[in-house]
Amino acid sequence: MALPQAASAGVASPNPGASPTGQDVFVLYLLVIGLGAVAVLALIRNLWIALRHRPDELPKQEEGLAPLAIAAAFVALGLTVAGAIGMGRDHTPEASAAGTPSDYKAEPFSDPGLKSGHMVKTPAGPAMSVNVNGQQYLWRYTYSGKQSGTSYRDLVIPKGVTVLLNFTSSDVVHSWWVPDFGGSFDAVPGYFNRGWIRADKTGVFKGASTTMSGSNYQSMTTRVIVLPVKNFEAWAESKASDNSDATSALAAENSGATGGTTK
Amino acid sequence: MKTAAYRQPEQIAEIVLREPLDKTRASWVERVRSADHKVIGTTLIGFSLISVVLAGFTELLGWAQLAVPDNTLFTPERFYTLHTLSDTTFLFLFALPLFAGLATYLLPLQIGARSTAFPRISALGAWMVVFGGAFLYFSLFINQWIGGMNMSMPLAGAFYSSGSGADIFIVSMVMIAGGLACNAVDLAVTFKTMRAPRMTSGDAPVFAYTSSVYAYGVLATAPVMVAAGLMALIERQWQLFGIFDPVNGGDALLWKSLFQWWVHSAPFLVTLMAIGAVCEILPVATRTKLLHRSEVKQSLIAFAALGILSFGQVLFGSPISTGWKCTFMLAGTLMIVPTFIFITSWVRTLRAGSLEVSAHALFALSFIGFLALGVIANTALSLPTLGRWLAGSQFGYAAWHTFVWTSAATAGFAGLLYWFPKITGRKVASFKARLSFVMISLGTLVALFSMASLGLDGFPREISEYGAGMGQARNIEAGVATLIAALGTIGLLINFIQSSTKGAPSGNDPWRGSTLEWFAPSPPPANNFDSIPDVDGAQPLDGIRSRIAAASGGLAGSVAQSPTAGRPSLRESKH
Incomplete structure (x- = not known):
């Protein structure tokens, strides 16, 4: 079975990602781990001094604790500000890349039966929206607008276009996680959740579900297939006329042609 | 209890304990x-x-x-x-x-x-x-x-x-x-x-x-x-x-x-208790007292409260409001502050005294490092954008293990080794315990890093199978390291069992502790204390020691033994 993999990921950090949302994860990780590494090195140094020297060799003076504790509090607040900026970017989708046809339009999602607490705004320019439904044990993607149609397991999106993902679940709680596109989104029954991604490179990106959903949970994988806009429209048209699952073949064909990372 | 009469140490010394010392195991x-x-x-x-x-x-x-x-x-x-x-x-x-x-x-x-x-x-x-x-x-x-x-x-x-x-x-x-x-x-x-x-x-x-x-x-x-x-x-x-x-x-x-x-919240409560145990063990092992004691006590409350409040980390991927997310994020990141105070207090305490390297001191020392790693990982999990990415991966599982397994296996085992003489009246075989320490701490460290690294490569947390080329080496590494830690743990348990019947008698106060449990005999009788000692400050046994020294004109060794000094310990007389 397939899992998200990280051919390009470093040993000690997440993959910088194929989307601005994935890059945010990378930057925040470096920030936290960088500060953490400084803290660990300082701890090792101070422990070394404390254990190596005899107490009478060290200066005897009362040292204050409050200034250091306040400094630690400022580090915590600084990280919170960085986290809040990241959260603000999660909630404010970036515009699509220049040259995106203006007929791409995100359609509003409405289901009066669902509660919604999501804070994600709708972007002004061209964008598209896909309804993502989690069900035991696959993901169903329903495209709106002129790309109307449905695909299972594979999400096919055009490169450079901001995609709003509207998450719902028709049975239990699932989490949609494609590491190259950032953190996971929960599909909670009774709720409507929203996230956004924008693929800046073509290729096939693997993902998994990260909320235990039952005995076949490990098989609830997904892929995001990013095609150039033209190829995407060709796929959408073929999809409209022939609803068979042609995604894999087309993606394999295109990823070779565009030099994307085939995984 | 408030009405118990104060007794001077000399009087306590004359009191004959009513409970036989060798009846320690309940059927x-x-x-x-x-x-x-x-x-x-x-x-x-x-x-x-x-x-x-x-x-x-x-x-x-x-x-x-x-x-x-x-x-x-x-x-x-x-x-x-x-x-x-x-x-x-x-x-x-x-x-x-x-x-x-x-x-x-x-x-x-x-x-x-x-x-x-x-x-x-x-x-x-x-x-x-x-x-x-x-x-x-x-x-x-x-x-x-x-x-x-x-x-x-x-x-x-x-x-x-x-x-x-x-x-x-x-x-x-x-x-x-x-x-x-x-x-x-x-x-x-x-x-x-x-x-x-x-x-x-x-x-x-x-x-x-x-x-x-x-x-x-x-x-x-x-x-x-x-x-x-x-x-x-x-x-x-x-x-x-x-x-x-x-x-x-x-x-x-x-x-x-x-x-x-x-x-x-439960993992944070485990770590809280681990912090408390280390605060007790390190000062005694370094022959000094805990520095910044009142700040540490306040930080314990802060650590518990923030740990409980940060439960909302699990909701970062769910449709909840920005205000709640900020609250949970702030609770998680602010845990840096109490942790910083604990670690600073321990490092300064270690510097003020000189550490006597014993098995329980080694376990307690390793906890300092693991606590730092755990809180760094928890800070990463506290930022919603990053936490949504990490929590569902093996990185999140590694962080969870750091708070649960590592706290209990370093500070918890340190506490067991430290108080084992009080509970059983016998000492744990020290060399074997140190061997267990090396196996447990190294195995745990390698296993945690392998799991974190798997997670950073995008390996989900609770998955029953994976395709070829998706991190087999790291999985084997984590498994072998876990096996080493497990063997060390089994060794320690066998050591506990053997030492509880065959260990060397420890006396009542083997580490020269400064708290009242070392005043009671080892193992303590059913009523713990025949007379409630007069408590004076945060280091009550130090006061009792100096009063005995003044009364007897000599240096007091282990004061706890003075109440029973008049009669030989039943346990020791058998050997």
């Missing part, structure tokens, strides 16, 4: 019926040490499955069963009962009380935990819950899990949470009302104070689990109305919030 019937906090405490500790074997065994079976891609050693159902058992056993049957047992055993001894306030409620709690755990394992033979320790609704509802597996799991969780809450009532009231005369809350030993903070933390969270569990059982049984199942108008996120309020 099974006595153990079940006992209202002695020491018997209740050793019941919980013994149960936790049996549990750690089961936890390690199930964990190793899981790594065996993951050692080979697309492995068919276990079916997915069987793997998820093992995963659920392993997680639950580590947290609820090993780590929490270990520290609850130590607290129940030591709290009255440390604060100069002859008993706890409600020993029978504590006994009820301890046996609820034991039977809750037994019930969980019994379900292997009927219908085991496979949906993971972080059980979600409506997966655990009547429609998607119609068998008895979810019922049994919920009942076990309710029994364990309820049992720990009963025990916590006893600990909180004992600390509040039964301290020795003149012992203020500020003077109380740090471990006793931590036990009290832990007790309030458990009382703030565990009853919510009991209530949520009962609601879930009612909903599963009758399905008349929706509480958690959206099909009937319930709310799945309500369940997640209530359930995680306890399940997400």
Whole structure:
């Protein structure tokens, strides 16, 4: 079975990602781990001094604790500000890349039966929206607008276009996680959740579900297939006329042609 | 207790203890019926040490499955069963009962009380935990819950899990949470009302104070689990109305919030107790006293409160408001501050004295590093954008293990080694204990880094199989490192068993401690203290030592032995 993999990921950090949302994860990780590494090195140094020297060799003076504790509090607040900026970017989708046809339009999602607490705004320019439904044990993607149609397991999106993902679940709680596109989104029954991604490179990106959903949970994988806009429209048209699952073949064909990372 | 007369050390020295020293082990019937906090405490500790074997065994079976891609050693159902058992056993049957047992055993001894306030409620709690755990394992033979320790609704509802597996799991969780809450009532009231005369809350030993903070933390969270569990059982049984199942108008996120309020807080309460144990062990091992003591005590409260409040980390991927996300994020990142105060206090304490390297000091020292790593990982999990990425991966599992397994296996085992002479009257074989220390700390460190690295490569947390080329080397590495830590743990347990009957007699105060438990004989008699010592400051035994030195004109060695100096110890006379 397939899992998200990280051919390009470093040993000690997440993959910088194929989307601005994935890059945010990378930057925040470096920030936290960088500060953490400084803290660990300082701890090792101070422990070394404390254990190596005899107490009478060290200066005897009362040292204050409050200034250091306040400094630690400022580090915590600084990280919170960085986290809040990241959260603000999660909630404010970036515009699509220049040259995106203006007929791409995100359609509003409405289901009066669902509660919604999501804070994600709708972007002004061209964008598209896909309804993502989690069900035991696959993901169903329903495209709106002129790309109307449905695909299972594979999400096919055009490169450079901001995609709003509207998450719902028709049975239990699932989490949609494609590491190259950032953190996971929960599909909670009774709720409507929203996230956004924008693929800046073509290729096939693997993902998994990260909320235990039952005995076949490990098989609830997904892929995001990013095609150039033209190829995407060709796929959408073929999809409209022939609803068979042609995604894999087309993606394999295109990823070779565009030099994307085939995984 | 407040009316107990003060006695001078010379008078205490003349008091003949009424309890025979060699009657230390309760028979099974006595153990079940006992209202002695020491018997209740050793019941919980013994149960936790049996549990750690089961936890390690199930964990190793899981790594065996993951050692080979697309492995068919276990079916997915069987793997998820093992995963659920392993997680639950580590947290609820090993780590929490270990520290609850130590607290129940030591709290009255440390604060100069002859008993706890409600020993029978504590006994009820301890046996609820034991039977809750037994019930969980019994379900292997009927219908085991496979949906993971972080059980979600409506997966655990009547429609998607119609068998008895979810019922049994919920009942076990309710029994364990309820049992720990009963025990916590006893600990909180004992600390509040039964301290020795003149012992203020500020003077109380740090471990006793931590036990009290832990007790309030458990009382703030565990009853919510009991209530949520009962609601879930009612909903599963009758399905008349929706509480958690959206099909009937319930709310799945309500369940997640209530359930995680306890399940997400419990690892932080384990770490809290670990911090308290290290605060007790390090100053004694370095022959000095804890620096920044009052700041540390305030930080203990902050650590517990922030740890509980950061439960919302599990909701970062869910549709909740920005305000709540900011609250949970702030609670998580602010945990840096109390952690910084603990570590600074320990490092300065180590610098002020000179460390005598013993097995328990080594375990306690390694906890400092693991605590730093755990809090750094927790800070990463606290930022919503990053936390959504990490939490579902093996990185999140590594962070969880750092708070649960590592806290209990470093500071918890340090506490067991440190107080073992008090509990049994004998010393643990030191070389073997150090060997165990090397195996446990190195194995754990390598396993945690392998898991974190797997997670950073995008490996999900609770997965039963994976394709070729997706991190087999890291999985094998984590499995082998876990095996090394497990062998070290088994060695330590065998060492405990052997030392409890064959170890060298330790005397009453082998480490020259400064808190009251070292004033009582080892093992303590049923009433702990014949006379409640006069407490004077935060280091009561230091005052008693100097008064004895002044009275006898010589240097006082181990003061605790002075009450029994008039008669030979029964235990020692046999050898």
